[in-house]
Amino acid sequence: xxxxxxxxxxxxxxxxxxxxxxxxxxxxxxxxxxxxxxxxxxxxxxxxxxxxxxxxxxxxxxxxxxxxxxxxxxxxxxxxxxxxxxxxxxxxxxxxxxxxxxxxxxxxxxxxxxxxxxxxxxxxxxxxxxxxxxxxxxxxxxxxxxxxxxxxxxxxxxxxxxxxxxxxxxxxxxxxxxxxxxxxxxxxxxxxxxxxxxxxxxxxxxxxxxxxxxxxxxxxxxxxxxxxxxxxxxxxxxxxxxxxxxxxxxxxxxxxxxxxxxxxxxxxxxxxxxxxxxxxxxxxxxxxxxxxxxxxxxxxxxxxxxxxxxxxxxxxxxxxxxxxxxxxxxxxxxxxxxxxxxxxxxxxxxxxxxxxxxxxxxxxxxxxxxxxxxxxxxxxxxxxxxx
Numbered sequence: 332x333x334x335x336x337x338x339x340x341x342x343x344x345x346x347x348x349x350x351x352x353x354x355x356x357x358x359x360x361x362x363x364x365x366x367x368x369x370x371x372x373x374x375x376x377x378x379x380x381x382x383x384x385x386x387x388x389x390x391x392x393x394x395x396x397x398x399x400x401x402x403x404x405x406x407x408x409x410x411x412x413x414x415x416x417x418x419x420x421x422x423x424x425x426x427x428x429x430x431x432x433x434x435x436x437x438x439x440x441x442x443x444x445x446x447x448x449x450x451x452x453x454x455x456x457x458x459x460x461x462x463x464x465x466x467x468x469x470x471x472x473x474x475x476x477x478x479x480x481x482x483x484x485x486x487x488x489x490x491x492x493x494x495x496x497x498x499x500x501x502x503x504x505x506x507x508x509x510x511x512x513x514x515x516x517x518x519x520x521x522x523x524x525x526x527x528x529x530x531x532x533x534x535x536x537x538x539x540x541x542x543x544x545x546x547x548x549x550x551x552x553x554x555x556x557x558x559x560x561x562x563x564x565x566x567x568x569x570x571x572x573x574x575x576x577x578x579x580x581x582x583x584x585x586x587x588x589x590x591x592x593x594x595x596x597x598x599x600x601x602x603x604x605x606x607x608x609x610x611x612x613x614x615x616x617x618x619x620x621x622x623x624x625x626x627x628x629x630x631x632x633x634x635x636x637x638x639x640x641x642x643x644x645x646x647x648x649x650x651x652x653x654x655x656x657x658x659x660x661x662x663x664x665x666x667x668x669x670x671x672x673x674x675x676x677x678x679x680x681x682x683x684x685x686x687x688x689x690x691x692x693x694x695x696x697x698x699x700x701x702x703x704x705x706x707x708x709x710x711x712x713x714x715x716x717x718x
Contacts, residue, residue, distance in 0.1 A: 375484050375686040379670070383680045392696040392707050393682040395518070395657060399637060399700075401580040401619075402630035408622035412615040426611035429602075430456025430588070434617045437624045438588055447560050449590055455605060456612050456620075459587040460548050460572040465489045466608065467544065467570065467589075468510070470600055477508035481688040483518050483546070499688075503528050504535075511536065514546035516553050519687045519694040521654030523555045529562045536568040542597060543569040551578040551635045553655050566592035570601075577657060577698070579623035579631045586612055586620045641704035642697035648708025649715070659695040661711055664718055666690045677710035 379393055415421035429435075435451040442449050457463040468476070468489055473496075478486040480499040490497045500506040503524075506513075511532065515524040524532075536543050543559065550557035550573065559569045574587035591598055623631050643653040649661050663669045666684035670693060674680045684692030695707050 391680040393680045395696045397580045402627040404627035405622045409619040412618035428609045428611045434621045437621045441624045455589045457587045458585045460574045474509040477506040477511040510542045512544045516549045516656040520660045521656030533565050545571045547573045566594045586616050644704040645708040657697045666693050679710040
């Protein structure tokens, strides 16, 4: 199979060690061949969904999808923005590829309240973390990416899609790839990286010319270090990916943001690539995101607290300690067997731990109401007792 070559302006990539310049053009081999995507296995969540769909009236807590309505003030902001687009004086076309100033400023102020200083030109509004994580990893060619051994399966799949090698790590000191991916609080375990651990990782990245990709999807659930940018030196090597999907119930709306400082060596490459390949997030969506971070912030916090209560209910029923996470990670023996039998016996669908790298666990999503949470906890507990 032939390699896929893309021709772009030499100036864009002339300082990039991953690109070969030839005859005034940059030959960017983003993929080994044009059919690489065919070599990637079916996404694990699609496999489990196929099995779950065989059953009727299932309590499905396998996927971490929100169930509580978005805040009224957020919905009203979206409705107002949509009406604006119906009027000549306020009609808007394509949004800025990196986001409107009003949302970027709201994000800056959101971080300022955490005592983290960023500027609007360090904020890039996106459709969500997974999309932007993929586009960021596409900027590299043939690197080694350190991913958590127990973690979100998309990390490995995205790396494979772009021809990168993955190297699993169990401890921070083992994360020694060209790029290191961190998720805190962790999906699925709920574990959080503290100041000491993050400081060690950032210092190591600086000393070894690494890039750290920090998945902050669940930062609103954390009462610890919710942002890697709070760590000294992090702006030099870290990129923070954030989303309103779980924070404000935006899984069906799609809006997130990436924080990247000019101190980071990848800043120029990322910014230019965004301008080339992205048409931006819709005006209506960005107005809703602005509301979630400003006038509706207390309502959003209450939704997060509600899900944390669901997490505590499931954890209590199962007999484990709650975490600052919307997931419950349960040691259960054979996770694949438990996945099948819990749905068959109790009509509750959880996710087998093998999807995340440890087949001796199952994961239950706490994105559910409190009555459902109790039923889920009871089902898992009942299954454990018969083992």
